[in-house]
Amino acid sequence: MATLTISPEEEKRVKALGFLSNKGTDNFSGRIITINGKISAQQMQCISEAANLYGNGVVTLTTRLTIEVQGIPFDKIEDFRTYLSKFGLVTGGTGSKVRPVVACKGTTCQYGLLDAFAISEEIHERFYVGYNTVKLPHKFKIAVGGCPNNCVKPDLNDIGIIGQMTPVFEEDCCNGCKKCSVETACPVGAAKVVDGILEIDEEACNNCGRCIGKCRFDAIEEGVPGFKIYIGGRWGKRIAIGKALNKVFTSKEEALDVIEKAILLFREQGKTGERFSTTIERLGFENAESQLLANDLLERKQEILDAKLHLVGGATC
Numbered sequence: 001m002a003t004l005t006i007s008p009e010e011e012k013r014v015k016a017l018g019f020l021s022n023k024g025t026d027n028f029s030g031r032i033i034t035i036n037g038k039i040s041a042q043q044m045q046c047i048s049e050a051a052n053l054y055g056n057g058v059v060t061l062t063t064r065l066t067i068e069v070q071g072i073p074f075d076k077i078e079d080f081r082t083y084l085s086k087f088g089l090v091t092g093g094t095g096s097k098v099r100p101v102v103a104c105k106g107t108t109c110q111y112g113l114l115d116a117f118a119i120s121e122e123i124h125e126r127f128y129v130g131y132n133t134v135k136l137p138h139k140f141k142i143a144v145g146g147c148p149n150n151c152v153k154p155d156l157n158d159i160g161i162i163g164q165m166t167p168v169f170e171e172d173c174c175n176g177c178k179k180c181s182v183e184t185a186c187p188v189g190a191a192k193v194v195d196g197i198l199e200i201d202e203e204a205c206n207n208c209g210r211c212i213g214k215c216r217f218d219a220i221e222e223g224v225p226g227f228k229i230y231i232g233g234r235w236g237k238r239i240a241i242g243k244a245l246n247k248v249f250t251s252k253e254e255a256l257d258v259i260e261k262a263i264l265l266f267r268e269q270g271k272t273g274e275r276f277s278t279t280i281e282r283l284g285f286e287n288a289e290s291q292l293l294a295n296d297l298l299e300r301k302q303e304i305l306d307a308k309l310h311l312v313g314g315a316t317c
């Protein structure tokens with residue numbers, strides 16, 4: 001068996017840079033941030049070259065849309081990072097802080113209700129980059145889903161945003177047809193003709209917008225775009241399904257502010273070592289929700305950031 005020569009302090013230092021020890025060796029996997037799972041052909045080529053030059057030629061994909069190059073010797077880590085920087089690529093994505101954002105392909109997907117690539121890039125800049133030095137009780141994962149099909153499971157992240165299109169129903173146009181094309185178009189059975197008129201069950205409707213334009217009498221011609229936000233999801237040693245805030249946000253700025261407030265709330269009120277779902281459980285969902293809808297956390301942002309908290313966080317990977 002190989003003799004390991006890297007000290008625990010050095011291992012910890014490079015882990016914070018996104019280099020994870022390859023077990024039983026002195027080599028590391030370098031975790032490259034893709035922002036939202038979208039990289040250029042040039043960047044892809046650069047990663048392949050770096051894998052051949054500094055690693056063992058193997059490239060792996062992680063579940064959170066980062067790319068890892070395996071088998072990098074400790075003394076090649078800096079050269080590897082410099083090589084990647086030629087095409088604007090950086091390593092990272094570890095520790096008790098905001099983690100790389102995960103997004104679906106909502107920008108190009110036929111069901112997409114938001115520009116998932118653009119919004120996730122904005123979230124990446126504002127919270128992954130902007131909060132990179134901010135210590136949290138544990139890791140904090142953000143996901144962006146283009147529609148209620150939930151392909152990237154936003155409700156299993158600490159916070160998840162889902163694109164919405166709330167249908168606008170013009171009751172006066174509805175003739176209560178025997179065979180209602182809106183009812184047929186609704187994938188979750190939320191739209192039904194009852195007593196000669198269409199009814200949309202607001203509890204059951206997930207605002208997928210699939211019924212818009214389906215009525216031949218123009219009863220549903222428009223929708224209101226928006227964002228649904230889930231908080232407190234997690235998937236791992238323990239599982240929690242996130243709960244949706246009782247509001248569909250129609251302003252992107254407001255939705256992104258909720259993410260910032262959630263990070264500040266977690267930093268201020270989370271206990272070191274606990275995930276956001278536990279913080280919410282402890283505080284109570286209604287309490288957490290009212291703080292996320294109010295402005296106090298943002299007004300106290302600097303005070304919360306300046307506090308000496310979570311000097312050693314709970315994340316182990």
Ligand code: SF4
Nearest residue numbers: 104109112146147151
């Ligand atoms: S969540 Fe919706 S928009 Fe995103 S990939 Fe799935 S179906 Fe497409």
Ligand code: SF4
Nearest residue numbers: 174175177180181215
């Ligand atoms: S919503 Fe349109 S298709 Fe459905 S019952 Fe009313 S008029 Fe007919």
Ligand code: SF4
Nearest residue numbers: 186205206208209211
């Ligand atoms: S928005 Fe989607 S879930 Fe809601 S009524 Fe229309 S088709 Fe059904």
